[in-house]
Structures are given as structure tokens and as C-alpha cells.
Amino acid sequence: MSSAIYPSLKGKKVLITGGGSGIGAGLVSAFVQQGARVHFIDLVDEVTATLNTGVLGVAPVFHKCDLTDTPLLEKTLATILGDGPVHILLNNAARDDRHSLSEVTSDYFDKSIAVNLKHMAMCTRVIAPGMKAAGGGAIINFGSISWHLGLPDLVLYETAKAAIEGFTRALARELGPDNIRVTTIIPGNVKTPRQMKWYTPEGEKQIVDAQCLKGRIEPQHVASLAMFLASDDAALCTGHGYWIDAGWR
Ligand SMILES: NC(=O)c1ccc[n+]([C@@H]2O[C@H](COP(=O)([O-])OP(=O)(O)OC[C@H]3O[C@@H](n4cnc5c(N)ncnc54)[C@H](O)[C@@H]3O)[C@@H](O)[C@H]2O)c1
Numbered sequence: 001m002s003s004a005i006y007p008s009l010k011g012k013k014v015l016i017t018g019g020g021s022g023i024g025a026g027l028v029s030a031f032v033q034q035g036a037r038v039h040f041i042d043l044v045d046e047v048t049a050t051l052n053t054g055v056l057g058v059a060p061v062f063h064k065c066d067l068t069d070t071p072l073l074e075k076t077l078a079t080i081l082g083d084g085p086v087h088i089l090l091n092n093a094a095r096d097d098r099h100s101l102s103e104v105t106s107d108y109f110d111k112s113i114a115v116n117l118k119h120m121a122m123c124t125r126v127i128a129p130g131m132k133a134a135g136g137g138a139i140i141n142f143g144s145i146s147w148h149l150g151l152p153d154l155v156l157y158e159t160a161k162a163a164i165e166g167f168t169r170a171l172a173r174e175l176g177p178d179n180i181r182v183t184t185i186i187p188g189n190v191k192t193p194r195q196m197k198w199y200t201p202e203g204e205k206q207i208v209d210a211q212c213l214k215g216r217i218e219p220q221h222v223a224s225l226a227m228f229l230a231s232d233d234a235a236l237c238t239g240h241g242y243w244i245d246a247g248w249r
Contacts, residue, residue: 003030003224008232010035015086017067017123018093019060020047022192023142026219027090028060029053030227036088039080041065041073067093067119068111077126085130088230091120091141094160098153098198109156116160120167128175136179138230141168143184145245165241172239181238183229188245190217212247 014031018024019040025047031038032053038060040050047062054060065076080086095115099108120141131137143165147158165184172182189195189207199207208214225244228234 003033003220003227006034006227006231006233009088009227009230012036012087012230013084014038014088014090014230015080015123015127016040016090016092017119018042020044020050020062022194023187023190023219023222024090024092025050025053026223027092027226029056030220030223031088031230032057032060034227039063039086041067041076041093043067067123068114070118070122073119073122074126077123081126081130085134085137086127087131087134087137089123089127089131089137089139090226090230091123091139093119094142094144094157096144096146096154096157096194096198099156100153101155104156112156113160116157117163117167120164124171128178128180131180132175132178137181138234139171139175139180139182140226140229141182141184143168143186143241145186145188145243145248148186149249168241169239176238181229181234183234183237183239184241185222185225185229186241186243186245187222188217188243188248190219190222192219207248210248211245212249215246217244217246 014036016027019028020042028038028040028050033056035057037058041063043066063076065072141164144161146154147162168182168184222244
């Protein structure tokens with residue numbers, strides 16, 4: 001697939017959470033190809049494929065960090081900010097572990113909200129002042145179609161994803177005067193290594209049957225939307241969710 005080149009993304013400093021695999025790895029590769037200076041955070045060690053995208057442009061910088069460990073995250077962000085502000089923040093990381101209500105203990109609740117919601121607020125709080133000083137920026141939060149459809153076995157994940165759309169709307173209002181745009185990307189089912197653990201070929205077919213368009217969404221399709229929203233071409237886009245779901249309903 002050939003993609004648009006956005007001149008406004010060249011040289012921009014971009015931070016992607018959860019960039020080690022899945023959609024996040026697709027985002028790293030896409031922004032590197034735009035000539036952006038990409039930093040990404042992940043928990044896992046196996047990020048060789050993501051780092052190899054450096055051959056396409058300026059090599060991305062990997063920071064190993066558990067986003068739910070707030071003191072460690074703040075240290076990591078301080079390192080990233082060491083050579084200047086981040087212009088584009090993609091709050092992408094999450095964990096869609098399946099669970100039933102009976103499993104939602106106090107500890108499980110805290111852990112699930114920490115990995116699916118809290119780090120987005122922590123990253124944004126630390127990154128936004130530099131964006132403001134730089135004259136503006138773009139923050140893209142990753143939501144999910146799951147709560148819109150009411151999919152089974154994901155109560156807390158869906159609760160966090162619903163909250164992210166509210167977070168986006170509130171932040172867009174607060175940060176708009178600083179020329180910081182805040183949007184949500186709402187993916188449908190995207191074919192990633194982790195998703196392929198959840199779905200059988202029959203399950204995949206059911207999803208495609210329910211989509212208006214019959215193709216499988218890949219990380220690069222989500223990255224195309226993210227690049228547009230991050231670019232100056234989306235200069236007046238803020239406060240809303242943008243869907244990439246092939247019309248799944
Ligand atoms: N893939 C889909 O079908 C789909 C659908 C709807 C929404 N989304 C959303 O898109 C985003 C990306 O999804 P994905 O499918 O690529 O997920 P994924 O599980 O494939 O990748 C998430 C990445 O985040 C990292 N991560 C998880 N917890 C972390 C932590 N505590 N600290 C640091 N890194 C951590 C993982 O190691 C992984 O590399 C998520 O916000 C997800 O909710 C995905």
C-alpha cells in the first residue's frame with residue numbers, strides 16, 4: 001500500500017506507547033517513514049522488528065518501561081524530553097485481557113484501569129507543557145469499538161475505553177487554547193499477533209461478515225489515520241473520535 005507523505009511530520013518528535021508490537025509497531029514504522037524522530041515505550045524485549053524500521057528513516061529509539069509503574073514512567077519521560085519537547089503523543093498501549101465480572105477484585109480493577117487508562121493521563125500531563133511551549137501539538141488516544149458494540153468478557157477494558165473518549169473531549173477543551181489537538185482513534189478488529197490468539201478462522205469470518213467492507217484491517221490502515229490526525233492537514237480536528245472499523249456493526 002502506498003501512503004501519503006505529510007511534509008508537516010518530517011522532523012517532528014513522536015512518542016508512541018506500546019510501540020513494540022501490533023498497531024503500535026505499525027505506528028512506529030509509519031512515522032519513521034515520514035521522517036519523524038520516533039521514540040516508543042514498551043514492556044517487552046522483543047522489539048527487533050520495530051527497531052528495524054529505522055532503515056526506512058531516522059532510527060526509532062526504544063525505551064523499556066512498564067507504563068503502569070508511574071515513577072519509572074516519569075523517569076523514562078524525563079529522559080525522552082531531555083533533547084526537547086514531544087510534538088506528537090500516541091497513547092496506544094492497552095491490554096484486552098478477557099475477564100468476567102466475578103474476576104473483578106479490587107486488585108484486578110486497579111491493574112486493569114492502570115494498563116488501559118491511567119498511563120494515558122500520566123503521559124499527557126508530563127508531555128503537554130513542552131508541546132505548549134513548542135507552539136502546539138497532537139495527542140491521539142486509542143479507544144476501541146468494543147464498548148460501542150458491547151462485546152462479551154471485557155467489562156473493565158470497555159469501561160476504560162469508554163472513559164478514553166471522555167478524556168479526549170475534556171482534554172481537547174483544556175488544551176485547545178495552547179493549540180494542542182486531542183483526538184481518539186476508534187479501531188474495529190485489527191489483525192495483530194495478539195488478536196490472532198483470540199480469534200479462530202470462524203471468529204474472524206464472523207467479524208468480516210459484520211463489516212460493510214470485507215477486508216481485514218491491518219496496523220498500516222490504522223497508522224494511515226493516525227498520520228493524518230497528527231499532521232497539519234488535520235489542523236482543525238480535535239475533541240472527537242475517528243473510526244477505522246471497515247463499517248463493523
Ligand atoms: N487490535 C485490535 O483489534 C484493536 C481493536 C480496538 C482497539 N484497539 C486498541 O488499539 C491499541 C493497540 O492495540 P494492539 O491490538 O496493537 O495491542 P497489542 O496487545 O497487540 O499491543 C500492545 C502493546 O502495548 C504493550 N504494553 C502493554 N502493556 C504495557 C505496559 N504496562 N507497559 C508498556 N507497554 C505495554 C504490549 O507489550 C504491546 O507491545 C490499544 O489501545 C487497543 O485497545 C485494538
